[in-house]
Structure formats: structure tokens, C-alpha cells
Amino acid sequence: MMKKYTIENSLIKLVTIDYGATIHQLITKDRNGNDVNVVISFKELENYKHNSNYLGASVGRFAGRIRKEGFKLNGKQYDLYTKNDAHLHGGKEGFSFKTWEMESITEGENPSIKYSYFSKDMEEGYPGNLKVYVTYTLIKNELTILFEGESDQDTVLNLTNHNYYNLNGKGSILDHELQINAKNILDTDENAIPTGKYKAVESTHYDFREKRKINSDYEFKGIDDTYVLDEKEPLAKIYSEESGIEMIVASNQPGVVVYTPETMDESKISNKPLERYPSICFETEKFSDSPNHNNFLSTELKKGEHYTNETTLTFNLK
Numbered sequence: 001m002m003k004k005y006t007i008e009n010s011l012i013k014l015v016t017i018d019y020g021a022t023i024h025q026l027i028t029k030d031r032n033g034n035d036v037n038v039v040i041s042f043k044e045l046e047n048y049k050h051n052s053n054y055l056g057a058s059v060g061r062f063a064g065r066i067r068k069e070g071f072k073l074n075g076k077q078y079d080l081y082t083k084n085d086a087h088l089h090g091g092k093e094g095f096s097f098k099t100w101e102m103e104s105i106t107e108g109e110n111p112s113i114k115y116s117y118f119s120k121d122m123e124e125g126y127p128g129n130l131k132v133y134v135t136y137t138l139i140k141n142e143l144t145i146l147f148e149g150e151s152d153q154d155t156v157l158n159l160t161n162h163n164y165y166n167l168n169g170k171g172s173i174l175d176h177e178l179q180i181n182a183k184n185i186l187d188t189d190e191n192a193i194p195t196g197k198y199k200a201v202e203s204t205h206y207d208f209r210e211k212r213k214i215n216s217d218y219e220f221k222g223i224d225d226t227y228v229l230d231e232k233e234p235l236a237k238i239y240s241e242e243s244g245i246e247m248i249v250a251s252n253q254p255g256v257v258v259y260t261p262e263t264m265d266e267s268k269i270s271n272k273p274l275e276r277y278p279s280i281c282f283e284t285e286k287f288s289d290s291p292n293h294n295n296f297l298s299t300e301l302k303k304g305e306h307y308t309n310e311t312t313l314t315f316n317l318k
Ligand SMILES: OC[C@H]1O[C@@H](O)[C@H](O)[C@@H](O)[C@H]1O
Pocket: 052, 053, 054, 064, 088, 224, 225, 257, 259, 283
């Protein structure tokens, strides 16, 4: 049985489940004071077990992709599970498909909930006994998602949360206004594996350096790419005129995978109705395939070293 836990303050209510340490619902108020669930949610918790979208889940041991040849660490070759010629989101059964331990939950002004997961040495082909944690904390109009980890051997680690946002709680994100402070995205091959080069967003539908409606200026063709974040706040910002809700994304990570599926299986989802391009993910993380690229920030986690990925979502009303 999956266990569901709710934390809330006067502005935000967060419902998580221990399976995948998943965010099930993230509820805030629109400008008329009505509740809006700003993430896409499955109706039945059971559906998170067959979650090929990784809806709301904590993703690991390696969020994103690693090339089919695996990787080398300290001169040793590590082979990984592959599908469609790539290793995706930690393998066949990554952290999104594990039951995490609920470590602690607090109430009051700044409520929080902390989950942990212990990944054994060589689980999914990765070296090192690894303990990871995710802590969700609400402070006023902010949700902070803090991932931490420690291993007893050198390993690689790249964690992220996989929420699908829609600031109206339904419909489409095409009318949302988006800003991403990135002049480059990662260039990728036919298997969505980075080539190691950057590609300028200038004069393409990827360019959100100036805030604009997603479907304006360029024909929107969907995005499934890594933005290389410029060190400028905010990393990303999204706003819906309809609800008046603005969400600001801040993170200590170098990249954000922006993913906008064209459709989602509405029969299993509680947000209704859904339209074309129903949601957008902001997966703040290090780059895909980093273990095979010396020019990318390293995803190596040395024995005993402490890993942190801290991402904060701020909700404002306009
Ligand atoms: O459905 C899960 C999705 O996860 C994203 O992070 C990834 O970039 C997409 O290609 C897709 O695999």
C-alpha cells in the first residue's frame, strides 16, 4: 500500500506519496482565492506504479540519459540497462519506482516532509551503497525541494523531481508566459544524447530569454531539451494570465530539462479537461551523459562526499 502524506501552510498544500517520493498534488490559490492543483496528478495512486511519464516522481540514480555504452569511473567500465539506445532516468527500475522511507514530517509555519531511499551497490549497474534523501519544505509562498546523497564508494549521482506543471490546473500551457534565462541548449544526437556542444537559442522557438507566451513569435513544436542556465535570476519563470499564478524556479543546478508532452493519457489523470500541450516540466539537474563529457560539470560523487540539489518554486499572484 502506498502511503500519502499532506503538509500545508496558509498558501500551499503539498500531497506526497512514499512511492517514488512523488509529488501527487501541489495546490495553491488563484487570484480569486480558488484552489488550483498546479501539477498533473493521477486519479488513482496505483497508476504511479506504471508511471512512464515519471509524473511528480523523484528521479535517480541518474536523471536524464546516459549513452548506451554506459560509462567509465576510476578506469572501470559500468554497463547500464538501455531502451531506445539510451539509459533513461536511472534504468529499468530507477528511484521513481521504489518505495521511499518516510523519515520525518513537521507541521506549523514551515512544514516539511523528508523521505530517504537506500540504493545498494550495483543496483541498476551503479557502484556504491548510496543513501539519498528528499525534503519538501513550505515557507510562505515557496516550496523547496532538497535532494541529498552520500555513497560509500565513488559513484555518479544526478537527481531531480519530475513535476508536470500547468498553472490553471487544466487545459494547455500554450497560453502561459515563459521566461528561461539561457542562451544555449545542449546539442543532442538522434538518441537525445548530448554531443558535448551547445546550440544557441537565438532566432529559434527555444528562445525564452525575454518573457513571451509559449505559442507566440515562433510556431511551438514542443520541447524536450536541456537549457544551459545563465547565472542570472530567475532561472525560469512561468505565468498564467487566466489564474494569475506565477511560478519562479530557482536552483543550484546548471541545467533545466524543459519537457512539454503534446498529449497525456487523460483517462488516468484528475486534471480535466486537458488540451494539446497540457503541461511543462522543469527538471533542474546536471547534464545528461555527463560521465562521458569532461567539459560538463561532473556528476561524480566521491565516497563520503555530500550531494545537494536544491530547487525552490515560488508562487506569486498577479
Ligand atoms: O516521459 C518521461 C520524459 O522524461 C523527460 O525527462 C525526458 O527528457 C523525456 O524524453 C521523457 O523521457
